Amino acid sequence: MVYDITLIGGGIVGLATALQIKRQRPQLKVLVLEKERRVAMHQTGHNSGVIHSGLYYKPGSLKATNCIRGYDMLLDFARTEGIPYDLCGKIVVATKNEQIPLLENLYQRGQQNGLNQIRRISLGEMREIEPYVAGVDAMFVPYTGIINYTAVAEKYAEKLQALDGLLHLGEQVIGITKGQSLSIVKTTRGTYETKLVINCAGLYSDKVAQLSQDQPVNVRITPFRGEYYELRPERQHLVRNLIYPVPDPNFPFLGVHFTRMIGGGVEAGPNAVLAFRREGYKKLDINFKELWETFAWPGFQKVAAKYWQTGLGEMYRSFSKAAFTKALQELIPDIQEHDLIPGGAGVRAQACDRTGGLLDDFAILEDEKVINVLNAPSPAATSSLSIGLTVSEMALKRF
Incomplete structure (x- = not known):
């Protein structure tokens, strides 16, 4: 044939x-x-099973246009086919005063992408939505949801x-x-x-x-592993839905956050560490040929030179539960190390060009x-x- x-x-x-x-x-x-x-x-x-709203993406980009159109198409498909989902909304939280301008930029970008129901919220309203969260400013995104992909x-x-x-x-x-x-x-x-x-x-x-x-x-695919913890059942009340930090605009990852899952439970994470093989879901998963190809790629060498401090911090959090917990405590101070149990991991296929550009x-x-x-x-x-x-x-x- x-x-x-x-x-x-x-x-x-x-x-x-x-x-x-x-x-x-x-x-x-x-x-x-x-x-x-x-x-x-x-x-x-x-x-992580998150239904994304299109908040983060440059207006007019393929990500923005396809996410906004695809969001409605996904929900229509799920309704028609009886696939459970929940538009629970999320908050994006500035934990430091210097993040407030970045939060405002994010709000403006969301408006440009047609998300006219997002809104800046007071600290009182932030605590009504997520009682245990800490921050100096916040935004509510009602479009965000969860599903099983x-x-x-x-x-x-x-x-x-x-x-x-x-x-x-x-x-x-x-x-x-x-x-x-x-x-x-x-x-x-x-x-x-x-x-x-x-x-x-x-x-x-x-x-x-x-x-x-x-x-x-x-371009070369550079694999980044994202590792999650889950909250113990008796501590899941600390998170009602989804809680995100203000992302670093210079890094193509959103930072550790909290996500309620459609099948139950709450995930905390992910970090973003270089995976030593393309399908390396565990810390010690290594494919030496693939790892060498990553290190030998001129674009990755430039990325490593630019982001080595960030990368070392992510790697440290990967091996230190205490450091991972500390990052989560910026959003929810009540989280303790013993509240976290190991969860799953995913590997993101991040394209990197020869000049060191991480394709956004x-x-x-x-x-x-x-x-x-x-x-x-x-x-x-x-x-x-x-x-x-x-x-x-x-x-x-x-x-």
């Missing part, structure tokens, strides 16, 4: 893209290849297959050969002829992109035969149906 479109990666973005293609062009033969035995095994299945991705897969889309699990792509009219995708279990390849391989998106390119791909926006590169989604970190899960629509429209121009 010759496939019209072969997608690589059974995470939430790849599945959403395949689903959007089949919704628009049911007659096309669409195949999704996923190396794991289940969908959503990596970034999708290890994130693995359940969402599994439902995408189910809907895709109902439309006669194919999903092959346990097949890792090991080669792509572009031909005049067709490309050959080689996996660990076979070969497939296809008119178009779409790469949504997440943590390995740069590697998959390189399979089809004659010139070196100019989604990055999608294409040629006639291949579309590469090279950077799709948070809020990719919230934005998935919108990113899927964006990529599907790029693809369908060829048909």
